[in-house]
Amino acid sequence: MKAVVFHGSGDVRVSELPEPEPGAGEVLLAVEGCGVCGTDVHIYRGEAPARTGVVLGHEFGGRILAVGEGVSREALGRRVAVNPNLNCGYCPSCREGNIHLCLNLRALGVDLPGGFAEKAVVPALQVELFPEDLPSETITLVEPLACALHGLDLAGVRPGDDVLVQGAGPMGLILVQLARLAGAAKVAVADPSPARRARALACGADEALRPEELAPGYGVVIEATGNRSALEQALVLTKGGGTVLLFGVHPREDVASFSPQAFYRREIRLVGSFTNPHTTARAVALLSSRRLIMDSVMGATISLDDVPACLAGLRYDTGTGKTVVLAR
Ligand SMILES: [Zn+2]
Ligand SMILES: [Zn+2]
Structure with a gap:
């Protein structure tokens, strides 16, 4: 073979x-x-x-x-x-x-x-x-969707939340749709590429921005870039009491810098998400439901x-x- x-x-x-x-x-x-x-x-x-x-x-x-x-x-x-x-x-x-x-x-x-x-x-x-x-x-x-489901579970997106997804690669595009299904009031996407921003809009994002256009105030920020500067920006963009989900795969030797005091004083939660524990059956069920826009x-x-x-x-x-x- x-x-x-x-x-x-x-x-x-x-x-x-x-x-x-x-x-x-x-x-x-x-x-x-x-x-x-x-x-x-x-x-x-x-x-x-x-x-x-x-x-x-x-x-x-x-x-x-x-x-x-x-x-x-x-x-x-x-x-x-x-x-x-x-x-x-x-x-x-x-x-x-x-x-x-x-x-x-x-x-x-x-x-x-x-x-x-x-x-x-x-x-x-x-x-x-x-x-x-x-x-x-x-x-x-199925496998990438199962990973995204685990991430969304950990991010704890609630109906009415304002969500930002950083990165409109295939995973970001899936996460946008899951955030919508979870009831987010608004889902924004940040990506430097115009082609990827267009895909994000086709996947139901309410707005697609360049990273430098973003302003703080999101309840949940999902970092799906694997880029250190995006993670550092995520901590600033999250509102007090909000959550940053570290979903992107970063190079092993990368080190990010942020203000511990800002973390503490604003009670930011930073949560990592790794692979797909117990989510494969849900991924199949969701694909079967055809509630995701997979063409884009x-x-x-x-x-x-x-x-x-x-x-x-x-x-x-x-x-x-x-x-x-x-x-x-
Ligand atoms: Zn993979
Ligand atoms: Zn074991």
Whole structure:
């Protein structure tokens, strides 16, 4: 089978690999689609770790072709989305229910073979049934949407809140829509790119501004840029008693600066959000409801052969719309 293999930073190749076989508790999928994530770009650049020799891609789904020992044959032929984050189940974090903070956390497409391939083996416990009547592109949105749902839960957006989303990449565009569904009175978006601001408006944002046009007073600010200066600005833009959600993935060595006194005196809450604990089923339910405008979130559709050039930034703009790899 064809697969996209990580050989080290700056070195990702399309290779022919033997078809994997499902072991005990695993299923073999015919991959329908796999989204290109900012994390994949970070891995390509050496800014985020991944195991050498791994098949990349963690936002995927497909149809079950075979089942390993202990998995019901009723699973055969089912269409499923994959939660790529595997927790150990026995460490203190897992026992407290914080499965995403597992001390032995591993992820498909990072530590174990992922979805930029024609076929993939995944643990049966990691799949979620996916409706037959939604397009292949949509199955790739389950994982990012599940992450956004966890973030929105932590941000605690209430009906009537004024919300600002910094960054109108694919995640920002999803977060705008979730903030609206949660009842925000107004959702503003900040992004330097006119193309991305236009997408934000198409996704239901009430206003889309350049970062330098922003004025303080938001009850909730969602930082979805991975940019240190945006985070520093978020703390200033949040009103007293408000919440800053740190959702963007920042480079490991980055350090932000802010006034501790302003934090204290104005009772700002700063909350981090990491991955998708317990939100995959809700993501599928929400996509099934068709209450999200996904057309404006989607970007280019590419093939497995295109992935190395895409990750290298040579072709396709992964920051404007979600790039999806269809394994055909
Ligand atoms: Zn991702
Ligand atoms: Zn654990």
